[in-house]
Amino acid sequence: MTMAEKLTLPATTLPPDTDRRRLGFRLTLPAQVLVLLISLFPLLMQLYISLTDWSPLSGLMWPRAWQMWNGLANYADLLSDNRLWAALGRTAFVMAVCVPVEFLLGLALATLFMDEFPGKRVLYSILIMPMMVVPAVAGYMFFMLFQSGGPVNDILSWFTASPVTIAWLSSPTLALTAVMIADIWQWTPLMFLILLAGLMGVPEDQMKAATLLGAGPWQRFRTIVLPRMRTIIVIALAIRSIECFKIFDTLFIMTGGGPGVATETISVYIYKITTQDLIWGYVAAIALAILLVLSVACIWAMKRLAR
Amino acid sequence: MHRSPAFVLFRYGAILFAVAVTLVPVLWMASMAFKPIPEWQATGAALTWWPRNPTWDNFRFVFGTSTSDLIVALDRTALRPIVSSLLSATFGTIIAMTAGTAAAYGLSRFGAGQNLPLALIQLRLFPPMAVMIPVMIMWAFLGFIDTWWGLALVYGIVTLPFAFWLMKTFFDDMSREIEEAALVEGCSRFRVFTRITLPMMRAPLASAALFVFILNWSDYLIALLLTTRDWVTVPVYMASLSSSMTGQLYGAKAALGLIAAVPPVILGILIQKHLVRGLTFGALKQ
Numbered sequence: 108m109t110m111a112e113k114l115t116l117p118a119t120t121l122p123p124d125t126d127r128r129r130l131g132f133r134l135t136l137p138a139q140v141l142v143l144l145i146s147l148f149p150l151l152m153q154l155y156i157s158l159t160d161w162s163p164l165s166g167l168m169w170p171r172a173w174q175m176w177n178g179l180a181n182y183a184d185l186l187s188d189n190r191l192w193a194a195l196g197r198t199a200f201v202m203a204v205c206v207p208v209e210f211l212l213g214l215a216l217a218t219l220f221m222d223e224f225p226g227k228r229v230l231y232s233i234l235i236m237p238m239m240v241v242p243a244v245a246g247y248m249f250f251m252l253f254q255s256g257g258p259v260n261d262i263l264s265w266f267t268a269s270p271v272t273i274a275w276l277s278s279p280t281l282a283l284t285a286v287m288i289a290d291i292w293q294w295t296p297l298m299f300l301i302l303l304a305g306l307m308g309v310p311e312d313q314m315k316a317a318t319l320l321g322a323g324p325w326q327r328f329r330t331i332v333l334p335r336m337r338t339i340i341v342i343a344l345a346i347r348s349i350e351c352f353k354i355f356d357t358l359f360i361m362t363g364g365g366p367g368v369a370t371e372t373i374s375v376y377i378y379k380i381t382t383q384d385l386i387w388g389y390v391a392a393i394a395l396a397i398l399l400v401l402s403v404a405c406i407w408a409m410k411r412l413a414r
Numbered sequence: 415m416h417r418s419p420a421f422v423l424f425r426y427g428a429i430l431f432a433v434a435v436t437l438v439p440v441l442w443m444a445s446m447a448f449k450p451i452p453e454w455q456a457t458g459a460a461l462t463w464w465p466r467n468p469t470w471d472n473f474r475f476v477f478g479t480s481t482s483d484l485i486v487a488l489d490r491t492a493l494r495p496i497v498s499s500l501l502s503a504t505f506g507t508i509i510a511m512t513a514g515t516a517a518a519y520g521l522s523r524f525g526a527g528q529n530l531p532l533a534l535i536q537l538r539l540f541p542p543m544a545v546m547i548p549v550m551i552m553w554a555f556l557g558f559i560d561t562w563w564g565l566a567l568v569y570g571i572v573t574l575p576f577a578f579w580l581m582k583t584f585f586d587d588m589s590r591e592i593e594e595a596a597l598v599e600g601c602s603r604f605r606v607f608t609r610i611t612l613p614m615m616r617a618p619l620a621s622a623a624l625f626v627f628i629l630n631w632s633d634y635l636i637a638l639l640l641t642t643r644d645w646v647t648v649p650v651y652m653a654s655l656s657s658s659m660t661g662q663l664y665g666a667k668a669a670l671g672l673i674a675a676v677p678p679v680i681l682g683i684l685i686q687k688h689l690v691r692g693l694t695f696g697a698l699k700q
Binding site for chain 2: 126127128130131132133134135137138139141142144145146148149150152153156169215216219222224230232233234235236237238239240241242243244245247248249251252254256257258261292296297300301304305338339342343346349352353355356359360373374377378381382387390391393394395397398401402405409
């Protein structure tokens with residue numbers, strides 16, 4: 108619209124839709140810019156670097172990484188990178204154990220909180236506390252707990268009647284167990300919180316009617332609670348699975364991925380080759396491959412959820 | 415609903431057990447923070463569950479005044495990391511909340527930015543580790559490495575999904591009658607947003623901001639990658655304490671852990687009502 112037109116038209120005749128669209132565009136602009144800043148440009152940069160042997164130590168600025176072009180060699184390498192596949196497998200294992208355990212414990216606790224009882228509010232506040240503890244600090248808490256002269260062994264020795272001196276964090280199998288215990292401690296409260304909110308939404312009169320008709324607790328749970336909770340359960344499991352896949356802070360503070368590579372999950376592996384080996388071309392290839400797989404999985408899941 | 419005494423007993427038993435499991439790690443760290451050096455580790459078979467000679471030494475130590483001959487004073491105190499954590503988390507929150515609230519309003523009222531909901535969920539889905547290489551290169555180019563503002567910008571983007579989704583559900587839930595009345599009175603749409611909607615939404619805005627602040631304050635990985643010395647945050651500083659000295663500084667690290675853990679726990683209890691909504695991207699309300 109030219110200046111002259113603007114002056115001749117009274118403000119009220121401005122089509123409200125243009126006005127709305129313009130304001131909407133302006134309001135969403137900062138968020139769009141921030142999203143682009145961390146998605147589109149970095150992805151293109153990463154794609155470019157992943158096709159080269161570039162490293163921050165190579166003495167070249169990254170735009171000139173083409174001088175170290177190696178085509179798809181990085182992608183070929185990652186297919187035969189045993190440490191990568193082991194890290195992925197370990198991450199999958201941690202997810203396969205932690206997420207269901209957190210879900211079942213959270214659900215069990217939530218069912219205990221369904222009706223009113225004295226002290227409910229205080230106990231509830233205490234139980235959801237772990238998820239608000241800074242994960243790195245939680246990692247340090249469990250690092251202390253699992254020392255060979257620490258409280259966990261002390262408690263165990265009350266039962267065995269002889270001093271227990273298990274070196275949790277330096278044994279390959281026990282270190283992974285300890286890391287998973289820390290994860291379960293911190294994130295069961297999240298499941299509890301979400302599932303309790305879901306349970307509270309189940310209409311009480313339906314439950315009462317079912318009880319009068321002679322339905323047992325399990326039957327009531329299966330036929331009334333479960334169908335109503337389906338979406339909530341899916342959301343809770345999805346959120347925890349996504350976060351569990353990224354597991355880093357607690358684990359890295361507790362074990363640093365060790366002993367050896369015994370607790371090296373995918374985030375820890377990428378962190379190590381980024382900061383220690385500095386082979387950024389290869390890291391970019393791994394990162395892109397993971398992003399690609401996750402995006403496909405995400406779109407597939409969204410489509411299924413929408414149906 | 416009437417419950418049998420056996421059930422009531424079972425319920426309290428189970429819940430109290432869960433409470434004990436929840437509290438032991440926290441209390442152990444709190445107890446460690448007040449223990450003098452000789453009580454840090456088990457001597458013989460005896461473990462010090464509760465400090466026999468409680469002391470503030472660990473806190474004094476991390477703030478630079480060593481009162482013990484057994485450990486040398488630190489070359490860097492915890493003061494600067496605390497300032498760094500506060501600055502980066504606060505400004506990260508401001509960035510996320512400003513961009514997130516504006517975008518949420520734009521989508522909720524004008525249908526703008528239809529791509530944002532999914533784009534932001536995807537942003538949350540990706541492990542930060544998988545996008546950090548380009549960020550590290552760009553930040554090095556901009557001179558943002560090891561600065562609180564560089565960290566704040568990443569935090570602002572990383573927590574944008576939460577700010578956006580929380581505010582979107584708050585705006586969707588809000589009654590529009592007052593807004594519409596103001597429009598009829600001749601207020602411009604932007605004025606309606608800044609003068610009427612935002613003041614009405616003060617409480618939801620505050621809880622969303624606290625939620626985002628907790629997330630920013632809790633970060634470890636991003637600060638580990640983007641800060642090196644001057645602006646390390648509290649978790650990074652805490653983790654680095656052991657490697658720079660000989661042996662574990664159990665008590666000092668526990669004191670720092672306590673300092674880092676207390677603010678989010680208090681804030682989290684304050685916004686308990688909105689936790690479910692925040693954590694499920696608004697899919698679920700309490």
